[in-house]
Amino acid sequence: MRRVRRRLGRWGCIGVVVLLSAVCCAAPVSNAISAYVALQSAANGDGGAVVDGGTAAGIPPRMLAAYKKAVQQVGKQVPRCRGMRWPILAGIAKVESNHAIGRAVSAGGDIRPKIYGVLLNGSGAGGNTTVFPDTDNGRFDGTASGERAVGPFQFLPSTWEGVGQDAGSDGTADPHNADDAALGAAIYLCGDGRDLSQRSQLKAAIFQYNRSSEYVVNVLSWIDQYAAAAKSPDLKDVSGTVRTVIDAALSQRGVPYSWGGGNASGPSYGICCSPSGKSGTATKGFDCSGLTTYAYAKAGIRLPRTAAAQAGVGRRIPASSGTSALEPGDLVFYAYAPGRDSTIYHVGIYVGGGQMVNAPRPGTVVRLDPVDAMSGYAGGARLL
Amino acid sequence: MLPPKGEGTAGDQAIQKALEAAWPADLSVSDERQLLAAGRALLRADATGTGRGKWPEVFPGSNRGLAPAFSTARFRIQAAIARRDGRPDRAVVHLVWAGTDRGGTYTDGRITDLYFTRTSQEGASVWVPQPRT
Structure with a gap:
């Protein structure tokens, strides 16, 4: 497997990539929620909970x-x-x-x-430098020398x-x-x-x-x-090419994220390495734009390989229209400076009901997440 | 290429460079420096409570004390730029940051825009923070 040295100086989609596809993708390190599909257990480091019909995953x-x-x-x-x-x-x-x-x-x-929260006695714990005088003599917070949130x-x-x-x-x-x-x-x-x-x-x-x-x-x-997450996306009114694309992406749920992984044929071994050294070379899977490339290929549409480049295809749905402007099948983008597409760092596929299917980040798997799970909503692209 | 989330400080430089490349500098060096210092301080004060006393017009009643929303220890500004916001007397500080809430959830790649208006005080130009909507 080849190691590719990456110089910090090529962002998002330049399209100059010679050897291997540019990678992408991210998600909040916090646990995202999926109500529609059982997440893998905490063993894979994601901390997800198994869905119990009627509850939102992640809440006991x-x-x-x-x-x-x-x-x-x-x-x-x-x-x-x-x-x-x-x-x-x-x-x-x-x-x-x-x-x-x-x-x-x-x-x-x-x-x-x-x-018990930090003791708010002005000592600087947790950044608090103001004394909160004790009011309950320890009845709720176990201490008479200050206050704690309980x-x-x-x-x-x-x-x-x-x-x-x-x-x-x-x-x-x-x-x-x-x-x-x-x-x-x-x-x-x-x-x-x-x-x-x-x-x-x-x-x-x-x-x-x-x-x-x-x-x-x-x-x-x-x-x-x-x-x-409380609603399951309703696919019954989704058909044709849109349904093909969504079904293709959903069929890959549970496949691991791989930095640089995935192409029009399916999951693949990725590349080395992300800035902190995470490598996809040992993982057969998808990064975010690899997943979208695969799903759209099933509908006969060839996407450029990077997330930022994919924002240049089809009809752009501006971020200013909000997530309510999205329709099933749309690509959904996230950027560090929404409005400036070269700062796009993630892409998913909207499935309806405020949810998208995506490959979030190293250590996760292809899954459904709310579109609000990521920061920097940067609009969508409608190709179908 | 842009780092995914969870890369830690190793990814911060990439984000900073991406912001600078996508949104070229359009303020004087001294304006940018003043704005960045103020923007960083204001975000830290809002998120962690530290230093609110320096901005009484933004945080009235800060002497009354606060249980910090985000812990100071894991608060980190990953990248920041200061740019014009339409008119010459308006600016925005665009910050990408990481923080841990009281429940212990750490999230990076958080994005905040803080807006400022330029005023003149004793002949010197001063950037005044605008209220958050």
């Missing part, structure tokens, strides 16, 4: 049940609240505690060991005093209980009666939870991903 079922229960109950507590749905609570819990993954959750919803939704004890409710009728309102905590979070987000179906109000609610614009962006991204 008992936690998801808590979020759904809170949605049912919050109407009694904040009657004017509109638009609360479980992906909102899931988005918050994801960034606050990763759904308490790794801990035991009892049938009654009690989480052990208890989840539970799956990381409430400060002082905040919990204001919103805590007993969701499970066990007589206590416990921020370490999944049901109580989810209800508390829902109450907090609902405020005086927000309409959370309005994006601006949803943003305001999340900002109140943690006053950071990047926090809001992060949570919204997870909310959107969970909302997409």
Whole structure:
């Protein structure tokens, strides 16, 4: 197998590639979600969970049940609240505690060991340099010398005093209980009666939870991903060449990602190496543009081999139109500077319902992901 | 070629070069330097809470304390450029960065645009951050 030395100076698609195809592809290192297909087990390093019909992969079922229960109950507590749905609570819990993954959750919803955030005593832990005076004498956070955020939704004890409710009728309102905590979070987000179906109000609610614009962006991204993953893409109205392309890509689910791998004939051994030294030479599989090349070849369409070059084919769907402008079969692009196609780093195939089939990055496999799983949405290309 | 995500610092230089090649410099060196310093500081302050006190107009009430949304330890700006934004008195700092949220999920390739307006203070031009929408 040949080693190809890559000089940092050739980006995206130049098309000058002499020997082997340029590679591409990336995905957030975080776990992406797929509701439609069983992901491989954590053994392949991806940390994916097996789909259990009706749940979104990656959320432990008992936690998801808590979020759904809170949605049912919050109407009694904040009657004017509109638009609360479980992906909102899931988005918050994801960034606050990763759904308490790794801990035991009892049938009654009690989480052990208890989840404690950094001690906010101004010592600089976690970047916090302001003293939060102790308010609960350790009742919730186990310490009387300061405050810690607690539970799956990381409430400060002082905040919990204001919103805590007993969701499970066990007589206590416990921020370490999944049901109580989810209800508390829902109450907090609902405020005086927000309409959370309005994006601006949803943003305001999340900002109140943690006053950071990047926090809001992060949570919204997870909310959107969970909302997409909750639906299975419906292919019954997709036919003809579009169906051929999508079926071809979906038929490769589970095939490993390989840096430089894949071509019109199928999976292939890739090349060495990515900037950090990841090699595809030992892996028979696809990188992102290899997968799209293969899928379109099945419909008789010959794509250029790199992601950035593929953006130059067909009718460009601009990023400014949003992901709702995508149709099944479209190529979907992601760039470090959306609008400048030479910074495109990833491509997938849209299948509908807010999801795409793609080969994300080294260490993953061909799979379905929400189109919101990647940063830098750079629009699409319609070839069919 | 552009690195996939998860490449760590080894991929950052490639991203920086890609940004510079795709979006050529169009500001004076001193403007760009001022903007980049401000943009990096503002992003770090927003994401980790560190240094908010220096920007009271952007982060009112920062003395009240904050549990950081992203940990300081794994926060990293991978690439950044400062460019004009339409008019000569408007600029944007485009940052690509990595961070770990409180739940422990690390994601790189995050993209943020911060906008600035040029004003004149005592004869010197100063770039003032615009509120995030």
